[in-house]
Structures are given as structure tokens and as C-alpha cells.
Amino acid sequence: MFELFLPMLERLGIIVTVAFIITRFRFFRELIDQKTLDQRQRYMAIAFFGLFGIIGTYTGITYDTSSFDYGRWAYNLVESEALANSRVIGIVAAGLFGGYRIGIGAGIIAGLHRVSLGGFTGIACGISAVIAGIIAGYFHKKEEPLKLKTALFVGALAETVQMGIILLISDPYPRAWALVQEIGVPMIVANGVGSALFLLIIRNVLHEEEKVGALQAQKALKLAESTVSHLRKGLTLDSAEKACRIIYEEVQVSAISMTDKQSILAHVGQADDHHKAGEPIQTDATREVIETGKRVVVRHEEIQCQQPNCPLGAAVIVPLKKRQEVVGTLKFYVSSQKEISNVLLELIQGLSALLSQQLELADAEEAQELAREAEVKALQAQVNPHFLFNSLNVIVSLTRTEPDRARALLIALSKFFRQNLGATTKTWISLKEELKHVKSYLLIEETRFVDRLHVHYDIDEDALSARIAPLTLQPLVENSIKHGIKDQEGGAEITIRIHRDGNFVHISVADNGIGIEPMRLRTLGEQSVASERGTGFGLYNVNKRLEYMHGESAKLRITSEQGQGTTIAFTVPLQEKEIDHEG
Known part of the structure; x- marks a missing residue:
């Protein structure tokens, strides 16, 4: 019995080598990667594992029960001969990998082939090949990874069952008993170990595929990251x-x-x-x-x-x-x-999905930008009626008492709206143009206040090329007049400063009015706040537009002390093309 171990291990080495070579082929690598096989793939798997079982039969060792000799490769057998072989490995692998149908199919192919070789154990071995497929199919678990000890156990169990069937069916019984005593233990051990080794090879292939897939996924992500700035357009x-x-x-x-x-x-x-x-x-x-x-x-x-x-x-x-x-x-x-290759196909498929996501992001960003632009336009549109309403109130109040001044105010208002008409249809405007609008507005207000209002300008001419949203300064000046100096009997002052500091432009509107209450100051510009003189919407409007169009750093900064006046300031970047244009 023990003299059979070394030859069996030698032949087992051949089977394992064949298995390793076969797993290098793309067909097998794709086959074992399928979780659900279609009908064509199932037939291919049955044929493949059936062929693997036939190879296991051919690489077996003949044993003559009359002469007790081990010998040649198995091509055909005489009546007294039997085979010590590794046919079970292919069948067990089929059942463990593909379930009952593939295990039984591979068992039928390998079993019929074994019967055709003859020998007094031919029929018993043919039947046991099918039963081996059934046993392996029972241990097939689709959703759980196979364990090496399971393959070892199933391979040894299938071979043990084969020894039992030989004893039950093969005739004469004394010859069958002598055969099982001689080859039983070596075949049970060898086929158990062989099944475990075969699974180990498959697991190694799967691990290799997963590793390559991870590398391809990493490459796809890298390519997607490199192309994102382009495809988002x-x-x-x-x-x-x-x-x-x-x-x-x-x-x-x-x-x-x-x-x-x-x-x-x-x-x-x-x-x-x-x-x-x-x-x-x-x-x-x-x-x-x-x-x-x-x-x-x-x-x-x-x-x-x-x-x-x-x-x-x-x-x-x-x-x-x-x-x-x-x-x-x-x-x-x-x-x-x-x-x-399969590797290239995985890379292409992953890259296709990632690039498609980038195109969707491009649409989403464009839609977001359009929505933001629409909101900016809506906010700008709300400024014009706000100013018009205030101006008309002033004109109405002066119509009966000072008709000439009312007429002058109407002319100034007309000029202002002619200048302002184009600005409300734009998203951006230069500070130079915006300052013209403010000066027209203040001309109207100075007319209304007569000698009680004095406006001072502290302007860096090289800062006027910076771009801001139209109607950004006017609501700030209006706020100073309406909430700061409206009730002053004289000496009311407003100072507008525009200074450049490197690639930034600092803009402020200061007044010497009554100041803002601390409780109101904390929320002013962040939300519409009701008060006796208004809703605070003008500053909220400006603040939101600055945030949308220049970022968080451009938001309004409001400082005020009651009785000491108020300063509203903000900073906008000077873009490269504005710097180049200036140069």
C-alpha cells in the first residue's frame, strides 16, 4: 500500500501542473469569475471539468490484482486491472464551483470514459464519478467562499464512497477487497489533498484578478481625475x-x-x-x-x-x-x-462609468450656475423698484411745496435710470461705471437734502477696473441716508472710499449718522430684519450677491457705534484680465 503513495503524488503533481496551466487561459479566468452562468457557459464548464476528469483517469496508475504489479499509463485495461487515479479532483472541483448540474455533468463525462477503458471496476468507477459530482454539489455554496478544508474533506469523502461502491458492485468480491486494501488509503489521501490544491490554485487566480482589478480601478480613477477639468465643460x-x-x-x-x-x-x-x-x-x-x-x-x-x-x-x-x-x-x-484582455475590458468599463459621471456633473454644475445667475438677476431686479419707490415718494412730497425742485429731481431720476437701464441686464459691471450710477443717485439725494448733505470721494483711479455686480454701491449709500443721516438737521456726511491693495480692491461707504443698535447690527446683512424704517432687505440683497459672485471673503463688514456713524465695507479681487487691461 505504501509503495503507491510516491507514484500517486507524482501523478498528482501532473494534474496540479495541468490545472495551473489551464487557469492561465482567459476562458477559465472568465469562467471562474462568473457568479451566475448562462446555459452556454454551463455546458462549457461541464465539458471543461469532464475533460479534467478524463485527464485524471489517463494519468492514473494501473494495478493488476493478479500479479500485484503497478505499471503503465492507463489507455485500456484487462479484466484483472484497476486504476489508482485522480479523476475525482476534476469532478469535485466542478461540483464545488458550479453546483449539482455541473458536478453531475462532469461526472457523467468522466464516468463514461472510465467505463470505456474496461477493467473489473469500470462500472463501479463510472457510477462513483457521478455520485462524486452529487456530493460536491451538496457542498457548493454560491454566496460563500470555499474553504480549503471543505475541498480536502469532499475530495477524500468522494474517494471513500468510490471505494465503497467498488466493494458493493465489483465482482469477484475477494479481488475488489484486495484492491481496496491496496489502493484505498493512498487514493483517499491523494485526492483529498489534490482537491484542496486545485481550490488553492483557483483562489490564487481569483486573488490575482482582484488585485489586477484594483489596480485598474485605481488607474481609471486617476484618469477620471485628470480629465475632470475638461469634461466638466x-x-x-x-x-x-x-x-x-x-x-x-x-x-x-x-x-x-x-x-x-x-x-x-x-x-x-x-x-x-x-x-x-x-x-x-x-x-x-x-x-x-x-x-x-x-x-x-x-x-x-x-x-x-x-x-x-x-x-x-x-x-x-x-x-x-x-x-x-x-x-x-x-x-x-x-x-x-x-x-x-479581460484587464483592459475592466479598465475601459470603469473609465466609461467615471467619465459618464463627469458629464452628469458638468450638467449639474451648469444648471447650478444658471440657477445662481437667475437668482442674481432676480435680486438685481428687486433693487430698481426699491430705489424707484423711494425716489417717487420724495418727488410726490415735493410736488406741491417745491414743484421746481420736484421737476429737477425728476430730470435727475430720468438720467439715473437711463444710465442704469443697461446695468440691470448685466451680471458684471466695472467699478467705474458703478461709481457713475452712485454719483447720479447722490445728485438726486443732494437735491433733496439741499445743503444738509455733503458727499466726499476718496478714489484710487487704478482700482476702478475691478468688476462687481451692478447696483452694489447704491443700496449701501441709500442705507446710510435712510438709516444714518436722514434726521440730521445739518452736517450730514457720506464718504465713499475705493482703494487698491495689490490684487484686491477695498470699498467702503461711511456716514456720520446715528449708528446701528448692537442687537440689529449682529443680523444686518445676513437676513431681512424688520425695523421702523425698513426691512433691511437692501443690505441683505447686496451681501448675497457679493457672496455668490466673489465668495465668502467678499461679504459685507459692518462697523457702527451709536451716535458715531456707520461704515459698511467689502473687498473684491482684481482679476488678472482686469490687471492686464489696466496695464
Whole structure:
């Protein structure tokens, strides 16, 4: 019995080596990665594991129960011969991996083959092959990873059952009993260990796939991060060309191409002399991807290139989507279909999903920007009626008592609105233009206050190229007049300062009025606050626009002491083009 151990281990080494080589093939790597097999894949798995069982039979060791000799490779057996083999390994692997149907299918193939070889144990071994598939299928757990000790146990159990069936069926019984005594223990041990080794190989392959998948996911994330600044501008000729160039430099393929639903947006790499941006889509495969939203792999002839010497031998085409709707495609070209590995397909699929998310983000950001712009326009529109209402109140109050002054005020108001008409349709305006508006406004107010109001200007001319939202200064000046100096009998002063400090412009409106109560000061500008003289909406309006258009750092800074006056200030950046324009 013990002299069989070494030959069995030698033959087992051959089986394990064959198993290792087979797992290097893409078909098997894809097969073991499938959690649910379709019918075609199931038949392929049965055939594969059945063949594996046949190899295990052929690599077995013959044992003659008459002469007690171990010998040759198994091709056919005489009546007195039996086999010590590792057929069970393939069948057990089939059942553990694929369940009952694949285990039984592989057992039938390997079992029929064993029966065809003959020998007095042929039928018993054929039946036990099917039963081994049933046993392994029982231990198949789809949602849990297989353990090495399970494979070891199932392999040993299946071989033990085979020894029992040989004793029950094979005739004559004394010959069967002698055979089991001689080969039983070595085969049980060898096939148990072999099943565990086979599972270990599969686990190693799966781990390798997961490791490669993680690396590809990392590369896809890196590429997505590199292209985000371009694709967030939308799917255009410029953004597609830059994104394709970034991907081409990182991925070892012949060319990268991107399309929208009608035409080629970019083509970077080989064949760029005749695959050009702006040309209409030519391939049926690209149209299929746009229609179905599914990945397509095409051969050279399916690329449908009009150039006979085109170096592009195959391609993978994946969809680019926004909100589940296909808006274009991403193409990876290679020189031969053999270069399209499972690893490359995973990278392409992951990159397609990430780029699609970027395009959705581009739409979301554009929508957010439009909504913000609409809110800015709405806030600006609310300023004009606010000022008009106040001015008309003044005019009405002067119409009976001082009609000439009312007439002058109407003329000034008319000039102001003519200047202001264009500003309300713009998002940005220069400080120079804004200051003109404020001066027109203050002319109206000085007319109303006669000699009680004095306005001082402290202006850096080189700061006036900075851009702000229209009607930003006027509500601040209005606030000073309405809440600060309105009730002063004389000596009311307002000072407007505009100073440049490097790439920033500091703007302030100060008055010498009554100041603001501390409780009100804490919320002023942050929300509309009711008071006897108004709602505080003007300052809230300005503050929100400054925050929207220049950021948090541009928000209003209000300092005030009761009886000492109020200063409202803010700071805006001087953009590069404004600096260049000034220079």
C-alpha cells in the first residue's frame, strides 16, 4: 500500500501542473469569475471539468490484482486491472464551483470514459464519478467562499464512497477487497489533498484578478481625475480631444477616440491621418452602442475603415451616458483582437462609468450656475423698484411745496435710470461705471437734502477696473441716508472710499449718522430684519450677491457705534484680465 503513495503524488503533481496551466487561459479566468452562468457557459464548464476528469483517469496508475504489479499509463485495461487515479479532483472541483448540474455533468463525462477503458471496476468507477459530482454539489455554496478544508474533506469523502461502491458492485468480491486494501488509503489521501490544491490554485487566480482589478480601478480613477477639468465643460471638440490625449498617454493602446451621437469629436493615436474630428460616425458598431448603451468589441473588418492599410486591428466601444441616456461613445483601438484582455475590458468599463459621471456633473454644475445667475438677476431686479419707490415718494412730497425742485429731481431720476437701464441686464459691471450710477443717485439725494448733505470721494483711479455686480454701491449709500443721516438737521456726511491693495480692491461707504443698535447690527446683512424704517432687505440683497459672485471673503463688514456713524465695507479681487487691461 505504501509503495503507491510516491507514484500517486507524482501523478498528482501532473494534474496540479495541468490545472495551473489551464487557469492561465482567459476562458477559465472568465469562467471562474462568473457568479451566475448562462446555459452556454454551463455546458462549457461541464465539458471543461469532464475533460479534467478524463485527464485524471489517463494519468492514473494501473494495478493488476493478479500479479500485484503497478505499471503503465492507463489507455485500456484487462479484466484483472484497476486504476489508482485522480479523476475525482476534476469532478469535485466542478461540483464545488458550479453546483449539482455541473458536478453531475462532469461526472457523467468522466464516468463514461472510465467505463470505456474496461477493467473489473469500470462500472463501479463510472457510477462513483457521478455520485462524486452529487456530493460536491451538496457542498457548493454560491454566496460563500470555499474553504480549503471543505475541498480536502469532499475530495477524500468522494474517494471513500468510490471505494465503497467498488466493494458493493465489483465482482469477484475477494479481488475488489484486495484492491481496496491496496489502493484505498493512498487514493483517499491523494485526492483529498489534490482537491484542496486545485481550490488553492483557483483562489490564487481569483486573488490575482482582484488585485489586477484594483489596480485598474485605481488607474481609471486617476484618469477620471485628470480629465475632470475638461469634461466638466461638456462633451465638445476641445474637451474630448484633451481627455483622449490624457487617456492615450496612460493606456497602452493604438488609439483613443470619442464621439457624440452624430460625429467624431476626437481621435488621438494611430490612424489620426484619416480618422479625424468633425467627421460623421461611420461604423455600425458605434451606432449600435449609441442605440443599446452596451459595450461592443469589434474586429478589423467591423471598424469599416475606408483605408486599406489602416493599422487599427480591433476596438472596444463603450457608451458615455448622462442620466442613463447615451450621449456619445469612447473607443479604445488596438492592433489585434488578442490585445483585448479581460484587464483592459475592466479598465475601459470603469473609465466609461467615471467619465459618464463627469458629464452628469458638468450638467449639474451648469444648471447650478444658471440657477445662481437667475437668482442674481432676480435680486438685481428687486433693487430698481426699491430705489424707484423711494425716489417717487420724495418727488410726490415735493410736488406741491417745491414743484421746481420736484421737476429737477425728476430730470435727475430720468438720467439715473437711463444710465442704469443697461446695468440691470448685466451680471458684471466695472467699478467705474458703478461709481457713475452712485454719483447720479447722490445728485438726486443732494437735491433733496439741499445743503444738509455733503458727499466726499476718496478714489484710487487704478482700482476702478475691478468688476462687481451692478447696483452694489447704491443700496449701501441709500442705507446710510435712510438709516444714518436722514434726521440730521445739518452736517450730514457720506464718504465713499475705493482703494487698491495689490490684487484686491477695498470699498467702503461711511456716514456720520446715528449708528446701528448692537442687537440689529449682529443680523444686518445676513437676513431681512424688520425695523421702523425698513426691512433691511437692501443690505441683505447686496451681501448675497457679493457672496455668490466673489465668495465668502467678499461679504459685507459692518462697523457702527451709536451716535458715531456707520461704515459698511467689502473687498473684491482684481482679476488678472482686469490687471492686464489696466496695464
